[in-house]
Amino acid sequence: MELRHLRYFIAVVEEGSMTVAAEKRLHTSQPSLSRQIRDLEYEVGAQLLVRTARGIEMTDAGKAFLDHARLALAQAEAAREAARRAARPLKPTLAVGFLSGQEVTWLARASLALASDLQNIEMTVSSEHSPDLAEGLSMGRLDVAFMRAESGHAELEYITVATEPFVVVMPSDHRLTAHKKVDVRELADELFIGGSDVAGPMRDAIERYLADNDLQITPAHRVHNLTMAMSLIASTRGVALLPAYAEKLLPWSVASRPLKGEPPTIDLVIGYNRTNRSPILELFLSRTDQLIEP
Template sequence: MELRHLRYFVSVAEAGSFTQAAVRLHTVQPSLSRQIKDLETYLGVTLFERSTRQMSLTPAGLVFLDEARLVLSQADRAVARARQTARVQAGSLALGFLFGVEMELLVRVMKALNSDLNSVTLTMHNMSSPELIKALHNREIDAAFVRPSPDCEGLNLKSLHHERLAAAVPADHPFASLGAVTAQELALQHFITVAHQHAPILRELVDGYFETAQVSLASSYEAENLMMALSLISSMGGVTLLPEYAQRLYPAGVVSVPLSGQSPTIELALAYHPDNRTPALEAFLQVF
């Protein structure tokens, strides 16, 4: 039995389907089914009750799921701690950035590194805020620029600034020539939302903005990330709400229009694990 067997088992158990789990694991269903069958043979127990309509865990499978999750969590922690130790010895710093935020902050980061940390090797990671927060908890990176959320509990946060939200619209859209646009006007358009699992704080702000204005969206499309949202604006003429920093990423043909009245704001913070006391991180926090 190998760790991959445990990961496959947990994925199938959580997805409730071999087909869905295979998609998540980027494999094919027959191969995944064979791996689970090999695991059951090794254990000498049946983990899943299978039928043509549904699949469920057996009592043995439920017990094994709890233990498998624990083993995988400990294995991930061991990997993270080993990597962190290697970073300390190598004098390196692993920083995480929200997509696009590095364009705003990289100059400041490099200035901090060049002042007192010119011997430190910088590694950068681009992920969504939930992914960055998870990586910080797992000690896979040293610090990250995130959108503060309840998932940040247990992390140290240094607030950097708040940004207003603005409408992103096609350059040839009638809104592009306006000085400001209202929630009522936006709600009548093909509105593009960003998936909650990838940008929960942004999504909650946008939903709250329309709820406060007491308007419902006429139609909406969900984008997985910022770049997909911008692509949908360009291709289908939709509109969306994004933080001000995103304007640096706008392709030709997409422009920013302020919101009428008081715009919602979104916070950006530098987060790090309080137990991470590597010299490189300590020095970085003193100069950033």
């Protein structure tokens, strides 16, 4: 009994026709297929298929044989794939995470830092919220992430690669779009959209800035991420303070303006787990000076 006998048997069962299985599935002649099935039945010692008015059907012996035939083929395929993997050593992997939206700028830079080695490395990429990136680093799902410095993760180390100013984001037809720069005090009577606890570093930076300017603004809504912020700005005609990278993601219905004076800022960092001993991570970290903005 050979694997081809099993494949032929399964094809006939699934097509319900010797002729259809021969021509469309197995690309052989119907007489040749019939001989192969007879050979299989001889090896098994029982009739597996019977011709009826409805086509080819399995006997009780055929029904008992079918599951074992499928399992045998699956195991053979698994064995073949395992042998192929063993003969072809896997490339080392660097799992990189990005704060949603930041991959627009930083994926190319990260790839460039490893350009001379990328042919020998498999880089996987994901886009997530900063707390999820921190969790991914802690759990070993990610090797490195472009993110905010999240508190509560003593095992993580951070390298600052950029400092972004906040800008005012508002509906495209808002009165404040007439200004080249917006005085933060103009926001006092606006419907304000702030950051939630999930957006901890961003929320902290905004609240410190408002307090420093003696503004007591209670957000009408709190958002976890830029997507939520854009949606609420457009639908409620509210305003928000968002990191400048948001400007690369603005829909037509939303506009931005810089703040007058010294705006609040927030750091974008490379995060990694100090217990991660990956040599590819070590190589990447040795080249972070190529990423840091002057």
